[in-house]
Amino acid sequence: MIRIAFFDTKTYDRDSFERLESQDVKFKFFETKLSEDTAELAKGFDGVCVFVNDDVNENVIAKLYEYNVKFIVLRCAGYNNVDVKAAFGKIHIFRVPAYSPYAVAEHTMALLLTSVRRIHKAYIRSRDFNFSLNGLTGFDLHGKTIGVIGTGKIGRVFIDICKGFGMKILAYDPFPMDIEGVKFTDLDEIFRKSDIISLHCPLTDDTRHIIGFDSLPKLKKGVMILNTSRGGLIDAEALLQGIKERIIGGACLDVYEEEADIFFTDNSGHILGDDVLARLISMPNVIVTSHQAFLTHDALDNIAKTTLQNILDFAAGKDNDNEVCYHCENFDKCKSEKKKKCF
Numbered sequence: 455m456i457r458i459a460f461f462d463t464k465t466y467d468r469d470s471f472e473r474l475e476s477q478d479v480k481f482k483f484f485e486t487k488l489s490e491d492t493a494e495l496a497k498g499f500d501g502v503c504v505f506v507n508d509d510v511n512e513n514v515i516a517k518l519y520e521y522n523v524k525f526i527v528l529r530c531a532g533y534n535n536v537d538v539k540a541a542f543g544k545i546h547i548f549r550v551p552a553y554s555p556y557a558v559a560e561h562t563m564a565l566l567l568t569s570v571r572r573i574h575k576a577y578i579r580s581r582d583f584n585f586s587l588n589g590l591t592g593f594d595l596h597g598k599t600i601g602v603i604g605t606g607k608i609g610r611v612f613i614d615i616c617k618g619f620g621m622k623i624l625a626y627d628p629f630p631m632d633i634e635g636v637k638f639t640d641l642d643e644i645f646r647k648s649d650i651i652s653l654h655c656p657l658t659d660d661t662r663h664i665i666g667f668d669s670l671p672k673l674k675k676g677v678m679i680l681n682t683s684r685g686g687l688i689d690a691e692a693l694l695q696g697i698k699e700r701i702i703g704g705a706c707l708d709v710y711e712e713e714a715d716i717f718f719t720d721n722s723g724h725i726l727g728d729d730v731l732a733r734l735i736s737m738p739n740v741i742v743t744s745h746q747a748f749l750t751h752d753a754l755d756n757i758a759k760t761t762l763q764n765i766l767d768f769a770a771g772k773d774n775d776n777e778v779c780y781h782c783e784n785f786d787k788c789k790s791e792k793k794k795k796c797f
């Protein structure tokens with residue numbers, strides 16, 4: 455039997471994974487996040503299952519290895535929170551590269567529409583029988599220019615949605631492709647011309663603070679920034695300054711650089727210690743959701759099924775394209791073309 459310790463488990467994780475348990479695979483759910491302090495809980499388990507805010511750093515990897523944990527399965531696509539290099543030769547890592555690009559892309563558009571048509575404000579007003587329209591004036595998306603940074607699975611679905619709205623689409627990706635109606639260009643043109651910028655690239659050394667103090671002077675005045683990718687793509691202090699100086703006209707954030715100890719939990723009875731986030735949330739033109747873009751029944755179902763398959767493939771010693779290979783610069787390409795294994 456394979457035993458897996460789940461960290462940072464929420465009710466919806468438990469619901470979608472419990473029904474996949476069998477005589478061969480048993481899950482133990484911990485609410486706490488995986489960190490150096492909690493790694494000991496993994497003793498006696500073959501694998502651990504983690505999410506976006508578990509901190510799987512070098513020291514955690516060393517402890518897991520000492521406890522004879524053989525694999526880490528991420529129930530998400532991004533793996534920037536795992537020290538893949540430290541795990542090399544010790545612990546195998548698997549992720550769920552795609553579970554529903556539609557969930558994330560649709561949430562991005564939901565945030566954009568909510569913001570530009572002031573739906574969040576109208577909802578609160580009408581519940582109080584306030585039917586005034588003052589201050590609710592929005593703008594048409596039709597004809598506006600959107601800059602999409604990162605045209606992978608989610609970016610491309612989002613582009614399709616934007617096309618339906620009749621928007622002009624600019625895109626930047628280190629691996630540009632032919633997409634009808636989309637002009638691939640450099641970041642400078644995206645910054646200069648976009649009325650709305652949407653981030654759909656992974657968090658890497660190259661993309662950290664892609665929206666930051668350096669980019670502020672390059673942005674079109676009044677631009678809206680959408681981030682449903684990873685918090686570290688935006689320097690939140692620069693965003694705040696950009697909004698205060700009226701360079702940035704609005705922001706929709708599903709992710710935040712310092713979200714790890716804040717998001718996914720009910721903090722309503724506490725005083726928020728993060729002044730930048732508190733100030734951003736207080737802005738009338740900022741909408742924050744707490745890393746919710748993935749959260750659809752369809753996506754949760756796909757996450758659970760792919761994670762289970764990753765576990766079963768590992769146990770059976772089968773090749774699995776979802777293994778994260780630290781050796782390959784372009785992980786997807788390496789897997790498909792060379793069938794290389796990490797170790």
Ligand code: NAI
Pocket residue numbers: 531532551552555558603604605606607608609626627628629654655656657658660661682683684708709745746747748749
């Ligand atoms: P993907 O791997 O299919 O696409 C990422 C794209 O970004 C690729 O085309 C890649 O070439 C491009 N890219 C790499 N470096 C870049 C750079 N320096 N500048 C611009 N583009 C760059 O990934 P997918 O599935 O589209 O996901 C995108 C991101 O969305 C993930 O990395 C993850 O961080 C985030 N995400 C957020 C979720 C949420 O609930 N908010 C859920 C799932 C993913």
